[in-house]
Amino acid sequence: MAQHDVLFTPVRLGALALPNRLVMPAMMRMRAIGGVPHPATAEYYAQRAAAGLIIAEATAVSIDGAGYPGMAGIYTARQVAAWRAVTDAVHDEGGRIVLQLVHHGRLVSKTDLPPAFHPVAPSAIAASGRAVTRAFERVPFDVPRALDDTELDAVVSTFWKAARSALDAGFDGVEINAANGSLLDQFLHDGANRRGGAYGGPIDNRVRLLLNVVDAISDAIGPDLTGVRLSPFGRMGALTDSDPVALYAKTFASLDARSLAWLHLIEPGSPTSDIDEWTETVRVAYTGAIISAGGHTAESAARAINDGVAAAVAFGRPFVANPDLPLRLRLGLPLNVADEETFFGGGERGYTDYPAIARRLAGVGIKPREAPGQSRSISGLCAP
Numbered sequence: 001m002a003q004h005d006v007l008f009t010p011v012r013l014g015a016l017a018l019p020n021r022l023v024m025p026a027m028m029r030m031r032a033i034g035g036v037p038h039p040a041t042a043e044y045y046a047q048r049a050a051a052g053l054i055i056a057e058a059t060a061v062s063i064d065g066a067g068y069p070g071m072a073g074i075y076t077a078r079q080v081a082a083w084r085a086v087t088d089a090v091h092d093e094g095g096r097i098v099l100q101l102v103h104h105g106r107l108v109s110k111t112d113l114p115p116a117f118h119p120v121a122p123s124a125i126a127a128s129g130r131a132v133t134r135a136f137e138r139v140p141f142d143v144p145r146a147l148d149d150t151e152l153d154a155v156v157s158t159f160w161k162a163a164r165s166a167l168d169a170g171f172d173g174v175e176i177n178a179a180n181g182s183l184l185d186q187f188l189h190d191g192a193n194r195r196g197g198a199y200g201g202p203i204d205n206r207v208r209l210l211l212n213v214v215d216a217i218s219d220a221i222g223p224d225l226t227g228v229r230l231s232p233f234g235r236m237g238a239l240t241d242s243d244p245v246a247l248y249a250k251t252f253a254s255l256d257a258r259s260l261a262w263l264h265l266i267e268p269g270s271p272t273s274d275i276d277e278w279t280e281t282v283r284v285a286y287t288g289a290i291i292s293a294g295g296h297t298a299e300s301a302a303r304a305i306n307d308g309v310a311a312a313v314a315f316g317r318p319f320v321a322n323p324d325l326p327l328r329l330r331l332g333l334p335l336n337v338a339d340e341e342t343f344f345g346g347g348e349r350g351y352t353d354y355p356a357i358a359r360r361l362a363g364v365g366i367k368p369r370e371a372p373g374q375s376r377s378i379s380g381l382c383a384p
Ligand SMILES: Cc1cc2nc3c(=O)[nH]c(=O)nc-3n(C[C@H](O)[C@H](O)[C@H](O)COP(=O)(O)O)c2cc1C
Pocket: 025, 026, 027, 028, 029, 057, 058, 100, 177, 179, 180, 229, 266, 270, 293, 294, 295, 296, 314, 315, 316, 317, 318, 343, 344, 382, 383, 384
């Protein structure tokens, strides 16, 4: 077997049978219009259907859960219908697609919320840094309102409902975003979670909301269609913890007991991580299938699989720029480089107009269509 051939061997993640180990991780492109996926989103994901698995972009579970401009949601019938067109397009191309579910908690800007709403969090502690508003302006984060314990069942229900809606929209499963400073991540970390009671204080309490969400979604759609994303030691969302090794060892062990389809990790050593290597106590606490993400090349991906540390490997920016990434990696062909200027916002430009090699080989010119909106790169925002 050639060096990278292991990337092209099939693997099972829970109930999902992947024909290869290359995963397109969640990447919001901030092109949704009024919370509804952009009309070009179906084509965008369908172009990338050769991935072993597509994890569609972080999508808000509720109206107060979207922390970035141009994010889609999955809490209205219109959104579900728009996502249905996306999943149909991917399935027509023979692909598999799950949806990443998120509530951004204190990362949401009040500017973008209806008047009756205020950003929520485990404690009334603002994130340091600045929010990006719907108008792509930078404003200080608001001091969030601390959720009461009695409100947390409703938060769990919103995730539960969103998972049901995702399956109604034709998704093959869901990934729960407990990474990069999202609400569930905020509850994990004692820098943001200073509450008392059942959801604050000791690690067992801080992990409770995540586990309640995992259990509710597992009940609704099955643990074998449910994955979780974590960013241990990550620095997105300005989260800190007094003992991150103990926090993640416990979180991994608790998730391990739940027989999920996958645990998706943004690895130490990635640009958004605070440490370079795993501490042994953390990594060994999880024995199920892991998707590894963060700065992978074909070489590092093959190594992760051969060493048994990952079942599959995510390629983020390479999938943005290379709709046919699996073919290119397999044949050792050059990769297009992602244009950061068009990561966020805008329309088809920098979205559906990256050339696939087969089209280039056939001499077909790719003409970018007119983009309805302006694209932005947002400095410091590389991995929301
Ligand atoms: C444009 C862009 C948007 C992203 N959006 C999300 C997101 O919605 N949810 C998430 O968990 N990670 C998000 N990320 C992080 C990626 O999933 C991935 O972990 C990161 O890009 C590292 O992988 P790479 O080095 O292969 O690009 C985003 C990254 C990029 C570049």
